[in-house]
Amino acid sequence: MKRYRFAIIGCGRISYKHIQAIAENSEEAQLICLCDVILSKAINRANEYLKLCPMDKEPKVYSDYKEMLDKEKIDLVTVATESGYHSEISIYCMNKGINVICEKPMALSIVDADKMIACSIKNNVKLSISHQNRFNAAIQLLRKAVEDNRFGKIINGTARILWNRDMDYYNEAKWRGTWDLDGGVLMNQCIHNIDLLQWMLGGEVDSVYSQSDTFLRKIEAEDFGAIMIRFKNGSIGIIEGSACIYPKNLKETLDIFGEKGTVSIGGIAVNKIDTWKFEDGEEDEEQIIKDNAENPDTVYGFGHTLLFKDMIEAIRADKEPYINGVEGKKAMSIILAAYKSRLTGMPVVFPIDEFSTSKMSKNY
Structure with missing residues (x-):
């Protein structure tokens, strides 16, 4: 079974749940790189992942997500930055042909949310919004x-x-x-x-x-x-x-x-x-x-693992994720x-x- 190559952009408070979700879907998912403007945060999350998946290669770390996307072959990016950057980063990734799981809120404007949905359709990639409590x-x-x-x-x-x-x-x-x-x-x-x-x-x-x-x-x-x-x-x-x-x-x-x-x-x-x-x-x-x-x-619950699993299945079966951009909006x-x-x-x-x-x- 194919293991989808994941990257995480934004290694702050919520990103540890993304680490756990990838690790708990390790038969189908592998974290290959992380990015944060504060590089030490990316390094710390990479170490956390290795403790959960010691047989995997050490994920590479970057401070510039555009450089990371240029250098690495990635199937799916999770965006966990400050909310105000969610739409810009998600659109950049989707325009590169990469599937995206975006933390809530997907955007801070109606216009940007609509642009994300349209970008997903135009590039034939999947967009899932992290409302994991569903x-x-x-x-x-x-x-x-x-x-x-x-x-x-x-x-x-x-x-x-x-x-x-x-x-x-x-x-x-x-x-x-x-x-x-x-x-x-x-x-x-x-x-x-x-x-x-x-x-x-x-x-x-x-x-x-x-x-x-x-x-x-x-x-x-x-x-x-x-x-x-x-x-x-x-x-x-x-x-x-x-x-x-x-x-x-x-x-x-x-x-x-x-x-x-x-x-x-x-x-x-x-x-x-x-x-x-x-x-x-x-x-x-x-x-x-x-x-x-x-x-x-914690208040984050257990839902991230199932949300990530659903996204993997959506990519594999070429269907809409359970919580797509329209639902996330x-x-x-x-x-x-x-x-x-x-x-x-x-x-x-x-x-x-x-x-x-x-x-x-x-x-x-």
Whole structure:
């Protein structure tokens, strides 16, 4: 079986999950090179990979991703840089004929997200966006219940991300919390749960209204935000995101309410079923809760390994990845609409054709 040749661009906080995902798919994946503008970070991640895959050759390291792409034969690049560079780097790689897994958010503007999707099509390469929590066992079970219409009419859903990100977190990497390279708690921390909420409630948005502000952290963007979404099917989504919870992360929850069912999922990475009730009563609720209580060590969960496996299968079978660019754009678009709503004080009606976080920097 072919082992696909991986490269990682950006060796910061999240990149260790990419290392693990490649190593855990080692029958079909091999890390051959890494790049970071701070070369020592790439060296450290290369050493981590060798500890997990000691039989492989030592990955080469670079500080210039364009030089790396010119010198190395690469099948798939993972982009884990600052958010503001995701689209530029992904497009450059795809124009080289290389498949891309891009960390969330895929871009910080609608225009750039659309360019990424078009570039993938033009170059006949795969683009996957890292919304890895879709692969959580509890989330997959919930998704099946939605697809099987077990809720009947879905009325509403809530996504709550109640975390703590102190100033040490923001000072560790100066791009965090900036409008040009990041956004605030909605774009950085909440986007995974927003993706799950819109996925369960129907995806097609009618309008978005939001209030957000910067209360405690000395950053440009918001450290607390609330969003209300009206979907075209009539259901309503409510989002609450905070980086200000004292004294540490509290919880991340996803709740879906319908005429014939209620499901509540919590845990550190929306990985634990707390409530599972349906009118049809097909399962033993206690057993469902017992069987769906994953316990990851971080908020990143276990999903990266499955997301990488799915991308490998998509390349091998020449099919779309489970979370392609079109899917990856949905949560990002909701957040950009929320930012626009903050600017105008009014609901934003979809489709939203052009908006970016950089427009916020001119007003806040």
